[in-house]
Amino acid sequence: MATLLTTLLLAVPMVLGAAVAKPEQIRSDQDPVFHYYLQAYPKNASIVALGPAASSEYFNIGGTIQSTNTSMYINIGSDSTSYKTLTFGKTATTTGWGLEGDTIITTTSSSYGRQLNFVACELDSQYWQVYFQTGSATPSGGTCSNYQSLHLPCLC
Ligand SMILES: *[C@@H]1O[C@H](CO)[C@@H](O)[C@H](O)[C@H]1NC(C)=O
Ligand SMILES: *[C@@H]1O[C@H](CO)[C@@H](O)[C@H](O)[C@H]1NC(C)=O
Secondary structure, three states: OHHHHHHHHHHHHHHHHHHOOOOEOOEEOOOOOOOOEEEEEOOEEEEEEEEOHHHOOOEEEEEEEEEOOOOOEEEEOOOOOOEEEEEEEOOOOOOOEEEEOOEEEEOOOOOOOOEOEEEEEEOOOOOEEEEEEOOOOOOOOOOEEEEEOEEOOOOO
16 A cells, blocks of 8 residues: 555655646748757847757747746737737746647747747858737738748657
8 A cells, every 4th residue: 555655645746747848949940941949049138049050059838938048938919010029038927828739839828829920030151030810911021931840850
């Protein structure tokens, strides 16, 4: 009996632990940013960018998205356009992030509803700036790829 109880007590945290995403890399899965990884832009650390795997940051995801490398949170801007600027900030102003399988979403109960689209716009030969997309408009003047989604590398 004591053995069974011990087994149960040990098993519960493991089950709970499995439900919480550990620090994860986040990457895009479609050209022109196939397997680019989420991270701060080296030339302006408040810009949320997709870039090389070698400089990838790791994130805790659940309500907020926080980099475990820099402790900064990914927040959605209040742009009037359908695409919204994402920035890294010291405090979390966006609390509606979630995961649907391996896919980064804003949750149904968030002020954006369930959304999973992003826009990536080229910053230079290695980095693309990421915007959150609530409709179809894209920033003008640059090379942008609409309807990108962001994913964990695996569900593992
Ligand atoms: C860095 O990027 C942020 C977010 O796009 C912008 O508001 C800020 O002006 C930029 N800073 C510089 C020095 O360019
Ligand atoms: C971020 O943290 C992870 C895990 O500690 C580490 O492997 C990775 O090199 C770090 N990335 C950067 C850009 O420092």
